[in-house]
Amino acid sequence: MTDYAPLTLHVPEPAVRPGGTPDFSSVGVPRAGSVARPEVNADPESIRDLAYSIIRVLNRDGKAIGPWGGLLSDEELLEGLRHMMILRTFDARMLMAQRQGKTSFYMQHMGEEAVSCAFRKALLPGDMNFPTYRQAGLLIAAGYSLGDMMCQIYSNERDPLKGRQMPVLYSSKEDGFFSLSGNLATQYIQAVGWAMASAIKNDTKIAAAWIGDGATAESDFHAALVFASTYKAPVVLNIVNNQWAISTFQGIARGGSGTFAARGLGFGIPALRVDGNDYLAVHAVAKWAAERARRNLGPTLIEYVTYRVGAHSTSDDPSAYRPKTESDAWPLGDPVIRLKNHLITIGAWSDERHKQAEAEVLDTVITAQKEAESHGTLHAGGKPSVRDMFEDVYAEMPPHLRWQRQQAGV
Amino acid sequence: MPRKTMIEAIRDAMDVMMDRDDNVVVFGEDVGFFGGVFRGTQGLQAKYGKSRCFDTPINESGIVGAAVGMAAYGLRPCVEIQFADYMYPAYDQIVSEAARLRYRSNGQFTCPLVVRMPTGGGISGGQTHSQSPEALFTHVSGLKTVVPSNPSDAKGLLIAAIEDPDPVIFLEPKRLYNGPFDGHHDRPITPWSKHELGEVPNGHYVVPPGKAIVRRQGAALTLLAYGTMVHVGMAAVAETGVDAEIIDLRTLLPLDLETIEASVRKTGRCVIIHEATRTSGFGAELSALVQETCFYHLETPVRRVTGWDTPYPYAQEWDYFPGPARVGRALLETMEQ
Ligand SMILES: Cc1ncc(C[n+]2csc(CCOP(=O)(O)OP(=O)(O)O)c2C)c(N)n1
Ligand SMILES: [Mg+2]
Numbered sequence: 001m002t003d004y005a006p007l008t009l010h011v012p013e014p015a016v017r018p019g020g021t022p023d024f025s026s027v028g029v030p031r032a033g034s035v036a037r038p039e040v041n042a043d044p045e046s047i048r049d050l051a052y053s054i055i056r057v058l059n060r061d062g063k064a065i066g067p068w069g070g071l072l073s074d075e076e077l078l079e080g081l082r083h084m085m086i087l088r089t090f091d092a093r094m095l096m097a098q099r100q101g102k103t104s105f106y107m108q109h110m111g112e113e114a115v116s117c118a119f120r121k122a123l124l125p126g127d128m129n130f131p132t133y134r135q136a137g138l139l140i141a142a143g144y145s146l147g148d149m150m151c152q153i154y155s156n157e158r159d160p161l162k163g164r165q166m167p168v169l170y171s172s173k174e175d176g177f178f179s180l181s182g183n184l185a186t187q188y189i190q191a192v193g194w195a196m197a198s199a200i201k202n203d204t205k206i207a208a209a210w211i212g213d214g215a216t217a218e219s220d221f222h223a224a225l226v227f228a229s230t231y232k233a234p235v236v237l238n239i240v241n242n243q244w245a246i247s248t249f250q251g252i253a254r255g256g257s258g259t260f261a262a263r264g265l266g267f268g269i270p271a272l273r274v275d276g277n278d279y280l281a282v283h284a285v286a287k288w289a290a291e292r293a294r295r296n297l298g299p300t301l302i303e304y305v306t307y308r309v310g311a312h313s314t315s316d317d318p319s320a321y322r323p324k325t326e327s328d329a330w331p332l333g334d335p336v337i338r339l340k341n342h343l344i345t346i347g348a349w350s351d352e353r354h355k356q357a358e359a360e361v362l363d364t365v366i367t368a369q370k371e372a373e374s375h376g377t378l379h380a381g382g383k384p385s386v387r388d389m390f391e392d393v394y395a396e397m398p399p400h401l402r403w404q405r406q407q408a409g410v
Numbered sequence: 411m412p413r414k415t416m417i418e419a420i421r422d423a424m425d426v427m428m429d430r431d432d433n434v435v436v437f438g439e440d441v442g443f444f445g446g447v448f449r450g451t452q453g454l455q456a457k458y459g460k461s462r463c464f465d466t467p468i469n470e471s472g473i474v475g476a477a478v479g480m481a482a483y484g485l486r487p488c489v490e491i492q493f494a495d496y497m498y499p500a501y502d503q504i505v506s507e508a509a510r511l512r513y514r515s516n517g518q519f520t521c522p523l524v525v526r527m528p529t530g531g532g533i534s535g536g537q538t539h540s541q542s543p544e545a546l547f548t549h550v551s552g553l554k555t556v557v558p559s560n561p562s563d564a565k566g567l568l569i570a571a572i573e574d575p576d577p578v579i580f581l582e583p584k585r586l587y588n589g590p591f592d593g594h595h596d597r598p599i600t601p602w603s604k605h606e607l608g609e610v611p612n613g614h615y616v617v618p619p620g621k622a623i624v625r626r627q628g629a630a631l632t633l634l635a636y637g638t639m640v641h642v643g644m645a646a647v648a649e650t651g652v653d654a655e656i657i658d659l660r661t662l663l664p665l666d667l668e669t670i671e672a673s674v675r676k677t678g679r680c681v682i683i684h685e686a687t688r689t690s691g692f693g694a695e696l697s698a699l700v701q702e703t704c705f706y707h708l709e710t711p712v713r714r715v716t717g718w719d720t721p722y723p724y725a726q727e728w729d730y731f732p733g734p735a736r737v738g739r740a741l742l743e744t745m746e747q
Contacts (some may be wrong), residue, residue: 045490105535155725163725168538182538183496184468217467219499245468247444253467299589321444378725389726390718400689404718408729 006020014249018319022329027305029275029331032059033066037284040292044270051261051271054305058338062345068284070199072121074348080121080279081343083141084336090136090146090197091310093365094153095215098314102377103153107133107166111309111327114241114279114335117141118207122286123176126205129173130178133190134240135210142175146365151374157382158375164389175265180309185211185218188237192227195293206234206293210334213388214245217253225301227266231291232298235290237269240276242308247321276306277332279339303334411609415602417587419610420450420526423568424488424644426614428458431486434572436463438490438526447492447529448587470500474525480509481523488572489622490740494527494581501546505613508577509552514598524571524578530685531555531717531731532585532595532640536724542637542686542717543598548663548695554578554619555662559586560607565661574619583637591638592645593723594734614631620664624673631679631744634670636662639683639732646737649665652682654747661694670696674745678709679744683737688716710747715740 015023034057038047058276064070072080091108098106109116116137124131129138139149147365153167161171171179172304178194182186191209197204198350216239228235239260243250255262264271270292274285282304289300307330311318341350376382392406397405414422427434436451436458442465446462455463466473470471470491476485491497497504504525511521531540545557556571556578558564564582571578585591590600590607602608625640630653635643640658647654655673674680680700682693693714700712715732723730 009464011442011460013460020418080487159725164537164721166534166538166724169536182536183498198709214468217469217472219469219471244440246447247440248465248468252465255467315447384725386726386729389720389723394721401719404688408718410729 003079012251012255014251014322017324018321018322019321020322022326024331028054028055028330030054032056032251033069035066035068035166036289037067040288040295041297041383042270044268047270048265051273053257054273054275055281055285056275056278057284058278058342062338062341062344064280064399065239068281071287074346075344076121077279077339078348080117080283081336081339082361083117083135083137084279084339085210085357086146086365087113087117087137087140088336089361089365090140090149093369094150094195095314096257097153097377101379103155103167105314106153106380107168107313109134109136110242110309111330111334112242112276112306113137114282114339115304115306117275118279118282119238119286121283123208123292126176127340128176128178128191128194128205129208129210130187130194131180131210132212132240133180133216134189134212136168136170137202139170139172139177140233140336142177144172146173146368149373150369154372154377156372156376159333159384162388163384184215185220186205188224189227190221192224192233192235195233196227196231199231199234199296203287203341206236206290208236208238210238212245213239213241213243213250213307214248214253214264224345225264225267225269228271229365232296234293234296235299236293237264237299237301239303240306241303242306242310243287244318244322246312259303261301261303269299270300271301271303273303273305275332277335277338278305279335280342307332380407412641413603413608414561414610415588416558416561416582416639417448417450417564418581420568421454422439422610423520424451425457427488427569427572428454428462429470430614435484435485435600436488437466439466439468440491441465444676445548446490447505450526450585450672451492457577468659469482470496471503474500474503474508474531476505477523478511478521479524481521482511482519482615483518486572487523488524491525491527491587493539495541497525497543500525504547504553504579505550509550511574512533513552520575520576521559522575522747524568526580528545528580528584530583530585530734532638532724533725534724534727535719536664540722541717542684544581544662545686545690545692546714548692552576554664555581555644556619557581557637557658557662559583559637559658560590560605560608560662561602562607563617565610566615567619567660569614570616570619573616576631578619582639585638587639589640590720593642594645594701595658595728595730610633617660619661621667622657622666622669623662623725624655624657624669626654626656626679628653630654630677631741632657632670632673632677633679635684636684639685642734643683645734646741648736649734650739652742654741655703665699667699670700673702674685674704675707678707680704680708680712681715681740682712683715683732685717688714688717689719691716710744
């Protein structure tokens with residue numbers, strides 16, 4: 001016998017469900033410019049509070065404020081705007097292509113464009129990203145060919161991956177973009193290993209690991225943190241908290257921890273939270289973390305606070321699990337509009353020029369798309385060869401595969 | 411009798427068992443409020459509450475590990491791995507823990523748990539939504555492995571699995587969820603509502619594990635299949651006119667060797683088909699057993715038609731998948747030998 005009341009199971013629930021009024025009051029949004037910018041070699045213990053705040057640069061009036069601002073020239077900001085606009089337009093065209101049956105599947109970035117586009121600008125040639133499927137901005141900001149991306153999505157005769165991978169699971173070693181896996185979180189510890197290799201070889205390259213809020217629950221995420229912590233690996237550990245993991249709200253992966261960034265603290269890894277919809281803030285924090293890695297000060301964990309505006313993928317319908325208007329209530333706004341407004345505020349841009357740029361970007365994307373489609377789409381035109389299916393399983397094809405290829409008649 | 415899709419039948423099995431037994435709990439990624447990405451658990455949280463049907467963090471090792479702990483306590487967890495392709499992080503918990511708990515504790519602790527996972531190809535899912543890892547489970551002592559091929563069996567087998575005192579791997583050929591897909595990917599699929607095996611009895615019933623079923627009587631050849639390949643085999647037989655006896659194994663372990671043996675002794679020929687890769691696939695085990703038990707009755711070598719030994723490709727899916735044409739060719743070649 002016991003005097004204790006019976007136990008009950010705690011299962012976290014999001015603030016609202018479909019039919020309810022969106023509520024993001026739990027996302028405490030500090031004023032832009034209000035979070036201090038420590039030296040990169042600051043004692044991790046002294047900056048623990050950065051894991052609980054949100055570093056922001058752009059305020060409501062489109063001004064850049066505070067110690068994390070002022071790193072980028074107007075030209076660089078305009079380039080960043082263009083990258084995000086390309087990514088958004090690319091997404092729109094590919095979603096349409098999926099509906100037209102030109103590919104079976106697509107995953108978009110709507111609302112999260114700043115994260116990958118701005119981060120990429122903090123890297124140097126030779127650095128390596130270990131991305132998830134929602135960081136195509138890393139490729140776009142690296143100048144990777146839109147046409148090659150589309151050929152991959154269409155699995156056509158020019159598909160750089162020869163039809164072996166599902167759409168958007170790109171790979172580009174040259175552009176510092178590690179081959180995407182469909183298995184969540186595996187890349188996180190691999191990034192740490194790559195960074196350790198750079199240290200072992202006394203190289204100067206750094207790695208960047210990427211993961212979503214949901215996938216931080218995987219054991220590989222925790223493996224990455226302990227390895228990074230133990231060996232002080234030159235790696236930037238990025239968590240993109242877009243509030244949702246398919247239908248599961250971020251509270252299920254976060255559990256009792258106040259923030260995802262706070263996961264780093266127990267490992268002694270400096271951890272920062274940043275406004276993921278603020279191009280300037282993302283870039284500044286990325287620079288800070290990359291600098292730490294380059295100076296051999298070890299890993300940094302960054303949580304990007306953002307929102308997945310669209311469906312998880314073309315196979316998903318979010319109206320089944322979250323209010324339809326939830327994205328309108330998201331307190332950190334739209335990354336493209338915020339950067340555009342900032343550029344207008346500082347006199348480097350105008351509504352007219354923006355409209356013009358939209359038309360130009362659309363034209364660029366459509367031109368790439370037409371060219372890509374001339375090499376085929378999933379069910380029409382040029383295809384990767386069936387022979388390719390048997391190649392690259394091994395460096396040298398073993399006899400049993402040779403025999404099977406023969407049986408397949410190709 | 412009501413007609414159901416395979417996913418509805420699976421949901422029905424969990425519903426029946428949750429209703430009968432408070433110890434049955436259901437969880438996994440997106441399984442709670444949403445009801446699973448294939449909707450296998452839709453409505454269960456609303457009906458039985460959040461402590462009996464809930465969303466988990468994305469951690470397959472955690473899902474199965476927690477289930478082992480719950481089973482040790484006395485619950486009967488029926489957990490979902492979103493795709494069989496994502497079970498690898500859970501493999502240690504399945505192989506080293508769930509499978510051996512009874513043995514290593516001399517029965518003090520047992521592990522009556524079910525791990526459901528959508529398996530197999532045919533949905534343009536590429537290498538991470540198409541795999542058939544059944545042989546990785548049948549190779550492990552202490553596990554039972556089940557692969558239904560239709561709604562009626564799926565419900566009865568899942569109920570049996572949940573009631574089983576030992577861990578059961580329940581592989582759901584996802585291409586069958588909505589209809590008896592026969593490999594003709596360019597033709598519209600017949601829905602289960604138009605198929606007699608879409609008839610799913612109400613309430614509780616059991617399809618006992620370890621019992622195969624003859625789907626088609628035949629005299630010329632024995633065709634061993636399970637899951638989606640049962641329907642592919644039916645199509646191939648219809649198209650070639652080979653009078654094959656088609657055996658739907660339903661359970662790979664325990665295996666109904668008696669039914670297999672009786673058939674092969676009668677026909678003298680055997681073709682084994684599966685989607686999974688060939689080398690060390692379950693077909694190798696079947697082939698060895700047929701050879702061991704029916705050697706003197708065999709008129710031709712046992713033949714296998716399987717997925718190729720490559721990662722499951724995306725764009726070349728229908729060149730990879732052992733469809734009716736490839737199976738048909740094997741049937742004819744075996745008859746000509
Ligand atoms: C090991 C593994 N388990 C499950 C899945 C299925 N799955 C694909 S994406 C996803 C949700 C991921 O959410 P999050 O990490 O937040 O990333 P986001 O999609 O929001 O960018 C799940 C469960 C998978 N791909 N791999
Ligand atoms: Mg997410």
